[in-house]
Amino acid sequence: MLYRFLFRVVFVRLNPEVAHELVAGAMKFLSAVGFLRAKKSETTKTVMGLEFANLLGMAAGFDKNGTLIRPLHALGFGHVEIGTVTPVSQPGNPKPRLFRLPKNKSLINRMGFNNDGAAAVAARVSSLRLKNQNLPIIGVNIGKNKNTSEENAAADYLEATRLLAPVADYLVINVSSPNTQGLRDLQRVSALRPVLEAVLTAAGKKPVLLKIAPDLEVEEILEILHLASGLELAGLVISNTTVSREGLVSEADTGEQGGLSGPPLAKRALETLILARATVPASMVLVSVGGLSDAADFRNRLALGADLVQGYTGFVYAGPLWARRLTKG
Ligand SMILES: Cc1cc2nc3c(=O)[nH]c(=O)nc-3n(C[C@H](O)[C@H](O)[C@H](O)COP(=O)(O)O)c2cc1C
DSSP states (O other): OHHHHHHHHTGGGSOHHHHHHHHHHHHHHHHHTTSSOOOOOSOOEEETTEEESSSEEEOTTSSTTSSSHHHHHHTTOSEEEEEEEOSSOBOOSOSOOEEEEGGGTEEEEOOOOOBOOHHHHHHHHHHHHHHOSOOOEEEEEEOOOTTOOSTTHHHHHHHHHHHHGGGOSEEEEEOOOTTSTTGGGGGSHHHHHHHHHHHHHHHTTSOEEEEEOTTOOHHHHHHHHHHHHHTTOSEEEEOOOBSOOTTOOSSOOOOOOSEEESGGGHHHHHHHHHHHHHHSOTTSEEEEESSOOSHHHHHHHHHTTOSEEEESHHHHHHOTTHHHHHHOO
């Protein structure tokens, strides 16, 4: 109730990125003063050999720099995927770069991998681990720097892996953000293979997953699934934001460029989940993300073969109790 009131009266009037920073600041403060504290979970579920308090995680992009891991855990997320982190820090695209479509409960973003860089984020997570026993599973989503060419992309992913694998529970290779020019070209099998191989060699025993775009043709998805199975990746994250504007209701497209997230993405994310489950070995972990709305949707994704589920936009619109509501029981 309070969140809905604040959202309507305060947040909607604020620039969305300023609102995000305010919420993040409040979460950090409440966590630091001990008001927002995660209880130790009594039951856990084992996925990829890791013990998750529950099967719901915060998707990449909400906590780009690993500063919100404890408050997100306290709000009920069993894992937090931080990042995307690039080897070198970068400012991202010019603002404004985040837009709300409230009637669709959706967002459009073209953040462009604004982040503190791999060394700084690795140091932060390492220090967090030293100081805390009770942490969620921490995934680290990695990408290439804006100015790195396609030929040098594998070296960027290798460098990010070298720095971040030691502090991560699992790694996610992001080649699917629409906001770094040319990034999605890395999803072509010929360009993708050297990236995956580079990360796998540097990741040691840490599970490595690949996050794909929802805008691929079925043939392209199948090629990627076969490559991922052949290289024995731990899993796939399905999917990132979409450049399509299909499925928007009762509100004209804003005309803003970027990736659309929220309910219009759900259909495509679920279709791809079903295709992947029917194609890859049962041992390969599938993480369903895109338009996650409520507890029934959460259960449905697990029933369709997802091993883990993530959300971002649903949390922004529903508020701080969302993760607890979804994972209750
Ligand atoms: C503002 C914003 C920033 C995002 N940044 C990243 C990112 O850095 N890396 C990434 O892999 N996905 C990023 N995403 C995509 C989300 O992780 C997720 O795949 C997508 O939003 C679909 O889930 P949702 O509909 O529950 O939001 C971002 C999404 C939003 C809304």
